[in-house]
Amino acid sequence: MFDVVVIGAGHNGLTAAIVLAMRGLNVAVIDHLPWYGGMSGSKWLAGSKIPVGAYVVGLVPERILRDVGVRLKKFYPDPIAVYLHGDTIVRWWFDLDRRFRELESMGVGNVREMWGSIxxxxxxxxxxxxxxxxxxxxxxxxxxxxxxxxxxxxxxxxxxxxxxxxxxxxxxxxxxxxxxxxxxxxxxxxxWFFPENGREKGAWVLVDELFRRAVEEGVKIYLGIGVSRILVEGGKARGVILEDGSRVEARYVLSTASPANTLIDMLDPGFIDEDIIKRLEKGSPMIGVRRIAVILKEKPKLAGYLEQYRESIIQTPKGEIVVMGNSVIATGGFGIEDLEELILNVRRDAKALEIMDARDLENVFRVRGGNVNHIIMTQDYLFDCRPVCGWGYRTPIEGLYLGGAGTWPGGQLTCIPGWNAAHKLLSDLKNGSG
Ligand SMILES: Cc1cc2nc3c(=O)[nH]c(=O)nc-3n(C[C@H](O)[C@H](O)[C@H](O)COP(=O)(O)OP(=O)(O)OC[C@H]3O[C@@H](n4cnc5c(N)ncnc54)[C@H](O)[C@@H]3O)c2cc1C
Incomplete structure (x- = not known):
């Protein structure tokens, strides 16, 4: 019997597990994927380590990293990003003054005021x-x-x-x-920065650290086996049933899988009101993100004018590209022919190609619509209405909490939902509620 079963070994699940284990709780994390990190994890493709989803990190509060005992080196390419629009290149320099001057030289007036307001x-x-x-x-x-x-x-x-x-x-x-x-x-x-550890640069470096810390804190992590049902007895969550039929009992369940999948697929019908189910389904449209990973036999050959920006994020109206060693990762609406205009040998020297469209993201991560934020980030689904107005990190089922990208403040690699949800659970535990 565990104190808490966390569904999902994504970065939020690992963060929540560390927080709970550091307070002395006996915690298990379960993920159907064979890797940890969920959409921020990594995998090997044709001899290269590549991100399965996220590659850069933005809004991770230092306080969380300190609290969970993760020390990170941050690599900021300079320019951090280059934005290509037709023949124009806008460079997003690390140095603010240089960044502003770049935009001012293109006739943009109030960029300093804009930045001040951000x-x-x-x-x-x-x-x-x-x-x-x-x-x-x-x-x-x-x-x-x-x-x-x-x-x-x-x-x-x-x-x-x-x-x-x-x-x-x-x-x-x-x-x-x-x-x-x-x-x-x-x-x-x-x-945005690339976490680095001296050998590698990529979002997975942060996730590797979270995994290491979770193991260090005694969290039991089970990969490659999914949760099929959340056990609810006497109106209270009591653990989970795995896909092989085994039962894992726990006093609390904290799901960092998407709210729609947790509440629609993992609960017996009748626990969640029909109007809430409709809301969650409406918040999970297929937006159409695509992710292409190409591993090349040779170093990627960038179009001449781009060579000096090899380490930067290359942004275009179609999406973003990052080049990591011999791999090219593109997200957005790219086809391989669009990539070839920027990475000249992307087709000629390709030794492996992996394309994930929204349907693949849906199947791999078990997130309706393949949504990288679990549910959309539109006004109806922001603030304390994420995923359902007034729930916060709790659900109507006692002892069942939510703490993934589908809760406040939302998607991206931030560790915030997992950290907050774990603290909500701890606070309920202390007060004898939840
Ligand atoms: C292609 C792509 C590029 C991205 N780029 C960036 C980026 O550069 N920077 C950034 O900040 N963000 C990026 N994102 C978004 C970011 O990766 C996600 O918002 C974030 O990782 C969500 O973290 P999470 O822990 O909440 O959920 P997830 O990472 O989705 O983890 C949830 C876990 O729950 C598991 N799960 C689901 N159902 C079950 C079940 N029944 N049983 C067991 N386990 C289950 C899933 O397998 C998954 O591992 C990107 C996403 C994608 C897909």
Missing amino acids: VDFHRSLERYLLTIDPPSMQELLSDPVLGWFIKKSSRDFLAKYLPPWLWGMFILDFYLDQPAFLVGYYNPPEG
Whole structure:
């Protein structure tokens, strides 16, 4: 019998497990995938280690890393990113002044003011991120800075400062008519970095560290076997049933799988109201992200003008590309022919190619719609309405908690939902509720 079974060995599941184990609880983590890290994990393809999903890290609070005992080296390429639009290249330099001058040289007027307002956004958001009770929209509206970012759309914010051809640098088209809050969320002022450990650079380095710490804290991690049902007895979660029929009992269950999959697929019918099920299904549309990984026999040959930016994230209106050693990873709407314009030998020297479309992401990660944020990040599904208004990290079933990307504050590699959910559980345990 465990104190807590965590469903999902993604970065949020591992973070939650460490927090709980560090408080003396007996914790098991279960994932149907053969690797840990979920969408932020890594795998081997034709002799190269590649990210299965996430490659860079943005919004991970230092406080969480300290708290769970993870020390990270951060590699910031300079420029961090280059944005290609037709014949124009915009470089996102590490040095702020240089970055601003680059945009000013293209006729962009108020870039310093724009950046200042993103910095203010993050300063204001900070105090709402690590919380066991997610903030409501009303609460955030009362903050003058965050209120502005909620009332205005991403389009309003970007149009105030930038010509439309530059908007793709900051947000996906899909979110243009959603709150400007998302522009802030996706663009941390410190920028994006590659965690590194001296040998490797990639988001998986952070996940490897989380895994190491979880094992060190005595967490039992079971990979390659999925949870088929959450056991509910007397209205309370009592553990899980695995796909081989075995029963794993626990006092609490914390799922970091997507809320839709947890509440629709892993619970017997009748526990969750029909209108909530409809809401979760509506929040899981197929958005159409694609991820291409190509392993080359030779070093990737970048188009001449790009060679000097080999270490940077290459952004285009179609999506992003990162080059890591002999591999090329592209996310967005790329086809191999689009890649060939930028990486000249991508077809000629390819020795392995793996394409995951939204359907593959759905099947591999068991997330409806293949959504990289588990559920969409539109206004109806943000703040304390993520995934369902007023739930926070709890569910209507006593002892069943949610703590993945489908809870506050949302998707990306942040460790925040897992950390918060674990602390909510600990607080309930202390108060004798939950
Ligand atoms: C192609 C791609 C590129 C991305 N790029 C970036 C990036 O560069 N930077 C960034 O910050 N974010 C990026 N993301 C998003 C980011 O990876 C995710 O938002 C984040 O990893 C979600 O973490 P999580 O722990 O909440 O969920 P997940 O990583 O999805 O982990 C949940 C785990 O639950 C498991 N699970 C589900 N159902 C069951 C079951 N029935 N039984 C057992 N286990 C189950 C899944 O297998 C999974 O391992 C990217 C995602 C993708 C797919």
